[in-house]
Amino acid sequence: MILLGYRDHNVHELLCHEIADRAGYYDRLGVEVRAVPGADHPDAALSAGLGGSLIETLRGQRRWKVALVHTLHPLFWIWTRRSDFRSAGPTVLAGFPAGSIVDALTRKMLENHWAAAESPETLRYPGGSLGDRRRLEALTSGAADAAVIGSAFAPSAVVRLGLTDSLFFGATLRFPTAGLAVDSARMSLDDPAVRKIVAAQTAALTAIGERDPVALDAVTSLLHDAGRPDAHHFLADYLSPQYGPTPEDVRTAGADALDWLAAALGTGTDAATDFYEAIR
Structure with missing residues (x-):
């Protein structure tokens, strides 16, 4: 059994794994993979959350x-609760933990869209679906006037709460967000099991692009407070058009991501110069 650690239990990290498991891609290739919370399983040799993995590599925590x-x-x-939110930045933002990849991406979004605005007061909540629920509660209760929400909740389900989608990170940021990273201290990129898992998840990417029923089932199973219509819209509007980048695009976006994140963390890039090297 090979452990695949996830940073947050959400759609964007676990979708390809869920499809590969449901569709029998792993079984056909003779490999057993179990998704586990990465924080609870530091022995997991694989990671689905690439942003957090890059942070750990830049900080010299793992390779x-x-x-x-x-x-x-x-x-x-x-x-946000306001439809006119685009004209000004947030005053109080329900956000992710300081030092997390989502916090870094949030600060970049705020700088890009509201450069003249003062930095908002940020209320910190845990990552993952529990944190998403608490951030939504902060927003709907009025404790915050904006909240950062991940893919555990379908956009159509959040709209039903009377909230407005002010900014979608993926519309303006290019950052290798989810995939498969290997801890080189525990497993080789050339390990036959790694190649099989890559093959299984590549097949899952095809299923997403084709909006295969197994992809819809997987999205539905990973969402909170949502049904198949929400999953259908999520798959059609966000997942199918945006999953399965070319190696060339990955290398370009990866180089930019490495330089930006190292500068944001103040670490330098030396510890992660080969982070995306295996992408061909």
Whole structure:
């Protein structure tokens, strides 16, 4: 059994794994893979969250290398209760933990769209679906006037709460967000099992692009407070058009991501110069 660690239990990290499992791609290739919370399983040799893996590599905590990238479009949104929110930045933002990849991406979005605005007061909540629920509660209760929400909640389901999609990160940011990273201290990129998992998840990418019923089933199973219509819209509007980047696009976006994140963290790039090297 090979453990695949995830950073957050959400659609964008776990979709390809869920499809590969449901469709029997892993079984056909003779490999067993189990998704586990990465924080609880530091022994997991594989990681689905590429942003967090890059942070750990830049900080010298682990030595991750990317074997496959699922998407370059970060599936996070800034939601608000006001329809005129685009004219000014948030005052109080329900956000992710300081130092997390989503916090770094959020700051970049704020700088890009509201450069003249003062930095908002940020209320910190955990990552993952539990944190998403608490951020939504902060927004709907009035404790915050904006909230960063990930892919555990379908946009159509959030709209039903009376909230407005103010900014979709993936519309303007290109960052290798989800995929398959290998801890080179625990497993080789050339390990036959890694190649099989890459093959299985590549087949899953095809299923997403074709909007195969198994992809719809997988999205539905991973969403919170949503049904198949929400999953259908999510798959059609965000996942199918944006999953399965070319190696060329991955290398270009990866080089930019490495330089930007190293500068944002103040680490330099030396520890992660070969992070995307295996992408061909």
